[in-house]
Amino acid sequence: xxxxxxxxxxxxxxxxxxxxxxxxxxxxxxxxxxxxxxxxxxxxxxxxxxxxxxxxxxxxxxxxxxxxxxxxxxxxxxxxxxxxxxxxxxxxxxxxxxxxxxxxxxxxxxxxxxxxxxxxxxxxxxxxxxxxxxxxxxxxxxxxxxxxxxxxxxxxxxxxxxxxxxxxxxxxxxxxxxxxxxxxxxxxxxxxxxxxxxxxxxxxxxxxxxxxxxxxxxxxxxxxxxxxxxxxxxxxxxxxxxxxxxxxxxxxxxxxxxxxx
Amino acid sequence: xxxxxxxxxxxxxxxxxxxxxxxxxxxxxxxxxxxxxxxxxxxxxxxxxxxxxxxxxxxxxxxxxxxxxxxxxxxxxxxxxxxxxxxxxxxxxxxxxxxxxxxxxxxxxxxxxxxxxxxxxxxxxxxxxxxxxxxxxxxxxxxxxxxxxxxxxxxxxxxxxxxxxxxxxxxxxxxxxxxxxxxxxxxxxxxxxxxxx
Numbered sequence: 001x002x003x004x005x006x007x008x009x010x011x012x013x014x015x016x017x018x019x020x021x022x023x024x025x026x027x028x029x030x031x032x033x034x035x036x037x038x039x040x041x042x043x044x045x046x047x048x049x050x051x052x053x054x055x056x057x058x059x060x061x062x063x064x065x066x067x068x069x070x071x072x073x074x075x076x077x078x079x080x081x082x083x084x085x086x087x088x089x090x091x092x093x094x095x096x097x098x099x100x101x102x103x104x105x106x107x108x109x110x111x112x113x114x115x116x117x118x119x120x121x122x123x124x125x126x127x128x129x130x131x132x133x134x135x136x137x138x139x140x141x142x143x144x145x146x147x148x149x150x151x152x153x154x155x156x157x158x159x160x161x162x163x164x165x166x167x168x169x170x171x172x173x174x175x176x177x178x179x180x181x182x183x184x185x186x187x188x189x190x191x192x193x194x195x196x197x198x199x200x201x202x203x204x205x206x207x208x209x210x211x212x213x214x215x216x217x218x219x220x221x222x223x224x225x226x227x228x229x230x231x232x233x234x235x236x237x238x239x240x241x242x243x244x245x246x247x248x249x250x251x252x253x254x255x256x257x258x259x260x261x
Numbered sequence: 262x263x264x265x266x267x268x269x270x271x272x273x274x275x276x277x278x279x280x281x282x283x284x285x286x287x288x289x290x291x292x293x294x295x296x297x298x299x300x301x302x303x304x305x306x307x308x309x310x311x312x313x314x315x316x317x318x319x320x321x322x323x324x325x326x327x328x329x330x331x332x333x334x335x336x337x338x339x340x341x342x343x344x345x346x347x348x349x350x351x352x353x354x355x356x357x358x359x360x361x362x363x364x365x366x367x368x369x370x371x372x373x374x375x376x377x378x379x380x381x382x383x384x385x386x387x388x389x390x391x392x393x394x395x396x397x398x399x400x401x402x403x404x405x406x407x408x409x410x411x412x413x414x415x416x417x418x419x420x421x422x423x424x425x426x427x428x429x430x431x432x433x434x435x436x437x438x439x440x441x442x443x444x445x446x447x448x449x450x451x452x453x454x455x456x457x458x
Contacts, residue, residue, distance in 0.1 A: 011446045020427050020442070049453040053407070056400040057422050061306045064315060068301055071319050075297055075326055079290045082330060143331060226356055 008032055013043045017050070082141065127240055128183055128198030132167050135183045135238030136191040145189050146224035156180045156197060164197045179209055183241070184234050185216040188223065207242050211254040215245045222248070293330045296342065297322075303423040304350050310419045311354055317361075321353045344429040347420060351433050402455040410448055417444040 008016075008029060015021050016029045033040050156164075161180040170178070178199040184190030200209050219237060222228035236244040249255055301322055308318035328349055333339065407415060413434060420430045427441045434441070 010450065011442055014446050014449065015427075015442060018421075018427070018445075045453055046449055049449045049456060052399070052403055052456045053418065053449070053452050054422060056403045056407075057306070057310070057419070059400065060404060061309050064309055065302055065305050066315060066319075068298070071301065071323065072294065072297060075323055076290070076294060078323065078327055079293060079330055082327065083287070083290055141327070141331075143328060226360070 006032075007036065008039045008042075010042065010046065013039065014046055017043060017047060081139075127242060128200075129168065132195075133183050133198040134195055135234065136193045136196040137184055137189045137234050138186075138191050140189045140230075142223060142226075142230050145187070145220070145230060156182075156192070160192075160194065160197065163194055164199055167194065168199055170199060181209060181212070184238050185220075187216060187220050188233055188237065189230060190234070206254060207245075211245065212241055214255070215241060215248065218248055219244070289330065289333055293326055293333070296329065296346070297326050300343065300346055304346060307347065307419050307423055308350060308354055311358070311416070313354055313357060317357055318354075321350055321357060324353055325350045341429065341432075344425065344432050347423070347425060347429070348433045351416070399456055403452055406451045406455040407448070410451065411444075413440075414444040414448045417441055418448045421445055 012021070012025075012029055016026060016033075019026075021029060033043065164180050165178075178201055180197050181200040182190045182192075183196050183198055186192065190196050200212075215237065219228065219233040223230050223233050236247070245254070246252055304322050304325065305315075305318050308321055309315065313321070325346055329342070329346060332345070407418065410418070413436065416434055417430055417436075420433060421427075425433070427438055427445075430436070430441045431438050436444075
């Protein structure tokens with residue numbers, strides 16, 4: 001027989017109610033409850049409190065739960081999209097396309113060659129021609145983009161590099177003077193495709209490939225931290241990576257490596 | 262030029278790693294939808310209980326089940342998927358709260374005792390006229406007590422209310438089993454005092 005001093009604690013009573021005791025302890029508690037009205041009364045009070053809480057909880061929250069029809073349909077659609085094999089899709093903004101058309105028409109009317117096809121101009125170009133390199137992405141979601149294995153750019157095949165030079169009218173360009181770079185880095189879901197590649201001049205001293213790399217790392221960090229939507233990051237870098245750099249680093253000039261990090 | 266990749270070749274090359282993944286099946290999609298049917302409301306109650314608005318909570322649930330699909334598609338553990346779902350949803354909710362705190366405008370109106378939203382959300386839409394006053398007063402006191410609990414204790418209570426065992430709660434909240442047990446015991450003691458007043 002248990003004495004007054006050896007009553008069960010509230011924690012033991014609660015664990016007994018919740019079925020959280022080991023078989024040995026459960027047997028001990030059961031034997032005690034059979035003998036002790038005080039502990040049984042206390043256990044009933046605990047059960048009453050649980051009942052009061054559950055009633056309040058359900059009455060408070062259940063009326064606020066909307067029908068599952070819409071969310072279920074949305075989930076099914078998103079699952080179908082995820083389950084489908086990855087496919088290419090273009091994120092060419094209409095504004096960008098319209099701007100490219102206006103530029104092309106202007107160049108034609110004033111009797112000039114397409115400016116990016118002029119070797120002299122190519123050397124100075126720091127952003128790609130939007131009509132040739134609008135940016136292309138692979139259909140990946142944030143979690144796939146943020147996988148650790150997706151941090152490095154893939155090497156661009158030599159044959160594909162030649163096609164990029166052809167597109168830009170730079171067949172005679174010295175290979176060592178340019179890096180064929182991704183406009184939207186694969187680390188942000190950019191596609192390994194000619195529409196996402198452009199010849200970036202090594203001669204660029206200010207807005208160069210290293211600066212763009214810093215922007216890519218920064219945008220990826222923001223996306224993976226949930227602070228920036230993936231589609232927005234892709235669009236910003238594809239539209240004008242220099243403007244994107246200024247915007248996300250709050251500066252008009254490239255930061256040093258230490259500042260950027 | 263011979264040997265140059267065409268655009269369609271480039272697409273194929275790009276897709277090659279994905280082809281190597283376990284092929285997604287409609288059976289897996291259906292399994293995730295079935296789990297959604299089973300756990301959407303408990304998850305939604307848990308998220309709403311943590312003061313998130315309905316649209317934010319629904320977004321988190323979508324993200325949670327999409328993550329579950331990826332988790333299962335990669336052949337990862339199927340052990341205790343209920344605990345897994347609550348853990349992912351809880352972590353996403355923490356992120357959302359963090360973002361909301363940074364953007365004060367987005368913070369949902371907290372349901373504190375004494376405000377209209379508190380009372381409106383609490384009152385049973387079809388109350389029993391005889392018990393309405395007494396019941397609502399008791400339940401208002403309980404709700405006020407629950408909302409005044411330390412955050413961790415409140416989460417323990419909400420997770421237990423959705424049927425999670427102590428071990429699952431401990432994993433979701435990264436607490437010890439003893440701490441979960443103590444949190445529940447203390448919370449219920451507060452509730453008992455509020456309902457007996």
